Amino acid sequence: MPRGPGKLDKQARREARDAARVVAVWAEEAARVRGWTDAVHEDVRRRLADLDARSVSVPHRGAPTWRVAVLSRAEADGLVHALVARANLPRTGAEESAALTDLTTRAPAALAGARVLSPVRWAFNTPGRRARAVPHATYLVELAAWGARTRVASTLERLAAPTGELDPTGLSAADLLDPRLGLAALVGGRPATLDGAWFGExxxxxxxxxxxxxxxxxxxxxxxxxxxxxxxxxxxxxxxxxxxxxxxxxxxxxxxxxxxxxxxxxxxxxxxxxxxxxxxxxxxxxxxxxxxxxxxxxxxxxxxxxxxxxxxxxxxxxxxxxxxxxxxxxxxxxxxxxxxxxxxxxxxxxxxxxxxxxxxxxxxxxERELPASGLADAIATVVRRADLVAVTTGRGPVADPWADFTARPADYYALLGEAGYLTEDQRAGHGDLPAGLVEAVREQALRTEALTVALRGYQSFGARFALVQRKVVLGDEMGLGKTIEALAVLAHLWATGATHFLVVCPPGVLVNWLREVAARSTLTAHRVHGEEWREAAAAWVADGGIAVTTYDTTWMESEAWAEGPRIACVVVDEAQYVKNPEAQRSQRVARLVAAVDHAILLTGTPMQNHVGEFRTLVAYLQPGLLAGLDDVAPRAFRRAVAPAYLRRSQEDVLTELPELVEVEEWLPLGPRDLDAYRAAVAAGNLMQMRRVAMLHGAESPKVGRLVEIVEEAEDNGRRVIVYSFFRDVLGSLPELLPGPVFGPLDGSVPAAARQSLIDDFSAAEGGAVLLAQVTTGGVGLNIQAASVVVLCEPQLNPALEAQAVARAHRMGQLHSVQVHRLLSEDAVDERITELLSHKRQLFEEYAATSVTADASPEATDAEIARQVVAVEQERLLYQPPAAPAPDDA
Structure with missing residues (x-):
């Protein structure tokens, strides 16, 4: 742009006056262009300011999350047209913008200062005023020359008219976020629009x-x-x-x-x-x-x-x-x-x-990281819930509230939780998950329309964790409701359009699954097991719902599930049953898990003997998690499996759970017990060594103490579960125990009859006894009617004992639970108890919530058995060499 000084003789004044006439025309046109463009921008700014003033803040989980402006059709159309006008403004380069600025600011000032150049004014003005006009005249002459060279008149003509690139007749309110309109840049963030289909209801x-x-x-x-x-x-x-x-x-x-x-x-x-x-x-x-x-x-x-x-x-x-x-x-x-x-x-x-x-x-x-789609989901959730409420009737009055409470205490405690009267430590409910994953889980929506019961806070978190991570192990301690967590996942997937689900479980818990589905959801369960499994499988294929089957049914062995509809989620209950990767049932489950989008392995004991079992379960789900991590310390192992493993303890999340009292009762062997024990040691028969203290009726101190415990329970109105690994031990007890005796509940009891047996026991009076084999009654069953647990001998696998106790000490238990461990002193029970401490330590370090820095040794059942027999044989059978006779010679 011209800026240099000039001299004003008569000719120069004439040139300056001519230049002023040209520049005046340009300045007027530039002012019109600037006024027009400013008005277009101001219209958009005013409309957006009005929307912002009328917008509302919508929170999520207590924090401001979305700013929402409500637009009528007229307001939306008006904003679209204002944005179209803005988009159709001619583009100006840097030099053109500078020219507009000069023509609308400095040029008018120069024209005013150059008015003295007219012949009359020049003649009658003072030398001082003439001198002050010189720079203005010089500027106008140079500006006119520059404008002629650069064709400013043509530029102003172009800038004075809309480009017409965007045709407003083809745009409506739905096009408000068309990138050509540039709204996103004006309001910032990631704006979105929702039409009436989303918010109308x-x-x-x-x-x-x-x-x-x-x-x-x-x-x-x-x-x-x-x-x-x-x-x-x-x-x-x-x-x-x-x-x-x-x-x-x-x-x-x-x-x-x-x-x-x-x-x-x-x-x-x-x-x-x-x-x-x-x-x-x-x-x-x-x-x-x-x-x-x-x-x-x-x-x-x-x-x-x-x-x-x-x-x-x-x-x-x-x-x-x-x-x-x-x-x-x-x-x-x-x-x-x-x-x-x-x-x-x-x-x-x-x-x-x-x-x-x-x-x-x-x-x-x-206003946060949650996109606008989260608001759409929230609105849809509320509309769906309102529609469900509209067709829902209350349960109606209960004739005997206390009887209803004792029949379903877990549901009542869930009601207390929903009412805000159970304070849960949220961090404890997150298990060992890293903070970033916890936040992602918390933001996951959970649709519960298909559930008929309330969820505890930690249960809702567990279900959302499974949805976010897609294939996981839910390893909560027994008694926390892993079944309802898995059912909540299936209910959510059902509500979002999935139709077919599969539950694989041991025979002993199949009936429990069928009952839970019916009692706690509106989903349909199909029993693909027993003589009518074909008809049930066909009904599942046709109608959808949850197919409940066992690991070794013909349907599973033939992998017929692969020929049917797409399975949205598979639940593998008591997943420790597939810990051996060489077993055929494990390989079938691995193929099943690999073929579906969501998979949930339920087990409170992901590791019973060694870390390899835990690795196997994780490998079914997310094979890459432990790649290259061999022989790692527990902390590193837990960190590696966190994306696929969630575990919470009863102590952390069940604040209302009654006390668990555990007593070790050391008893001597009776005379007949001792004779039989020595014979078993000599034969190297560990199983006989473990059970002889319970096989001689009233002559056995263990049996005598068991009778006393049952009598005490009867006096206190409590029911008792008696666990043993051995069927003959359980078979010898019914005639020795006072009160009604139910069972034995062992592997010979058909799956369908197990729940009926538990129901009969639960309905009995105080002093009732349920005899159960620890490998059967300790798995997957709810026996909270009992509040006294007796373990007749220590188990080679401590997880079996934990499972057995958790059948009674679980969510919904109303009484303190007494656990009596009957142990024979100076015998095999002592050796087993000493050796099992290593296995418990291993589980705590790798699978429970506490972790230490050093790995623990692996101890298998076979290795423990070998060591126990060896120690006892050395203790009882070793005869030191006779001392030499004194030399009397």
Whole structure:
């Protein structure tokens, strides 16, 4: 651009006046171009500012997540046309932009300053004003020359008209995010639009859910009152022991406590009890009293929230009131299992309030990493739940709430959890997963419309973990509800369009699976087992649902599943049954898992003897996780398998679980026991060594102690499970034990009859005994009616004992569980107990939640058996050489 000085003689003044006339035309045209383009940009800015002012913030899990603007058709069309006008503005290069700036800013100033150049004004102006006009004249001459060279007039003509590149007649509100309109760059982030197909039902759905919740509100309020009454004695006791100084922890007000102490008020509870007389104390006015009472009430609320709700096995008035209130709430609810969906509806309520019949679309701008599709999913979840609630009726009143509670205690505790009265440590519910994976799992939606029960928080997390990672081992301790976690995964997949699922389990738990599916979901289970397996398989193929089969059915052995419909998810229960990769059943399961999109292996004992078993299970799911990791330390191993393995312990997540009391009872061998034991040692017969202490009736101290335990249980109204590895031990006991005896529950009992046997035992009076082989009754069955467990001998595999105990000490157990381990002193039981400590350590380091730095030795059953026999033979049979006779010669 011209900037140099010039001289003004008469000719120069004439040239400057000519230049001014040309520049004036250009300046006027440039001002028109600038005014037009500024108006187009201002129109877009104003529309967006208006949308932003009217937008609402929609949270997710308590944090602002989406900013949503509601647009009517007129507003959407108007914004589209404004953006089209902006997009059709002529493009200006850097030199053209600079020219426009000069023509609209400096050029007008130069024209004003050059007015003195007219002949008349020049003649009558002072030399000073003439001198000041020189730079303006020079600038105008050079600007005119530059403009002529660069064809500024043509440029201004081009910049004065829309390009017409974007035809507004072909665009509508649906095209708001067309990249050519440039809206994303204007609003930032990753905006998206949702049309009425997504949000049209939102106001109705939120209103319906809130109405349903309002209908339940009186019952819910009664529950809150009952829980407050249940907690009241414990809260009062805690506040009565809480010193006044604790008040300072919950208020910023300055508290003078000396007047209270002089009046004998020394605890927080005393402040509440005597609050009416506080202002009569010296130095305490109304404001001070209000601060004191407010702080005391805050401590009372905090203390109440921390009091656990543990319902006993026998009713008392406070617990009975809670159970009755739970039954009433459950009876009127149409929103059962909808706790998470109701929370989403609350999040969406501000959006629902601004959506009406005139709303054409939503402009969604994510404020976090969650995309707009997450909002669409949330809206769809609320609409689906409202539709389900509309056709749902409550369970109705319960004639005997306490009897219903004792029949299904786990469901009642889930209700307590949904009501917010079971405090779970969320971090404990995450197992050993890394933080990034935990966040991904928390963000995973879980659709539970097909479930008829509520989920505990840790169970919901386990199901979402399986959905996110697709193929996993759920290794929770026994009794935490792995079955319902897997069922929740199937329910979610069913709700999202999947149709066919498969459960593979041992025969002993097949009936339990069929019952769980029917009792806890609306899905259909098909028993592909027994004489009618072909008909069941055909019904599953035709109708969909869950095929429940066992590892070694003809259907599984023939791999007929591969010829049927696509299986969305396979659940392998008691997955330790396929720990041996050389076994045919293991190879069949491996092929099945490889062929499906989702697979869940359920086992509380992923490793029974050595780490290789754990590796085998993980390899079925995600073969690459342990590639190249041989002989690694436990911490590194746990870190490597984390993407495929989730384990939580009872202690971490079941805060309401009654106490587990374990007692080792060391007993001598009786005379007949000892003779038989020596013979078994001499023969090297470990199995006989392990059971001789239970085979001589009342003459055996172990049997005598077992009778005493059963008699004590009968006096206390408790039921007993007696476990042994040996069938002949169990077969010898029915005639020796008082009270009704059920079983033995062993491998000879058909799968269909096992659950019936447990049902009969559960219905019996206190003192009833269930005899169970530890390899049968300790796997996959729920026997929480018993609260006394007797183990007749230590097991070579400690996992069997843990499983057996967990059949009784599990979610829903109402009584403390007593575990009696009957052990023979100075015999094989001592040797086994010593050696098994290594196997327990191995499991804890690699498979449980605690990890150490060093690997443990592997100990197989065969190796333990060899060592035990060798030690006992040396101890009992070794005869030292005779000492030489003294030399009397």
């Amino acid at each position: 939102l106001p109705r759905a939120v209103a319906d859910l809130r109405a349903a919740a309002a209908e339940e509100a009186p019952a819910r309020a009664a529950l809150d009152e009952a829980v407050a009454g249940y907690r009241a004695p414990a809260v009062r006791a805690a506040l009565s022991a809480m010193p006044l100084d604790a008040l300072a922890d919950v208020t910023t007000a300055l508290l003078q406590l000396a007047p209270l102490r002089r009046a004998g008020i020394t605890t927080v509870q005393a402040v509440l009890d005597r609050r009416a007389e506080l202002t009569s104390l010296p130095g305490i006015g109304n404001v001070f009293r209000d601060n004191l009472v407010g702080a005391a009430r805050t401590l009372a609320r905090v203390t109440a929230d921390e009091q656990p709700v543990r319902l006993p096995g026998t009713p008392d008035p406070a617990a009975g009131a809670v159970v009755a209130a739970l039954a009433r709430w459950d009876g009127v609810r149409r929103t059962q299992g909808a706790g998470a969906d109701l929370a989403i509806a609350d999040d969406l309520a501000p959006l629902a309030a601004v959506v009406d019949d005139t709303t054409e679309l939503l402009l969604v701008r994510p």
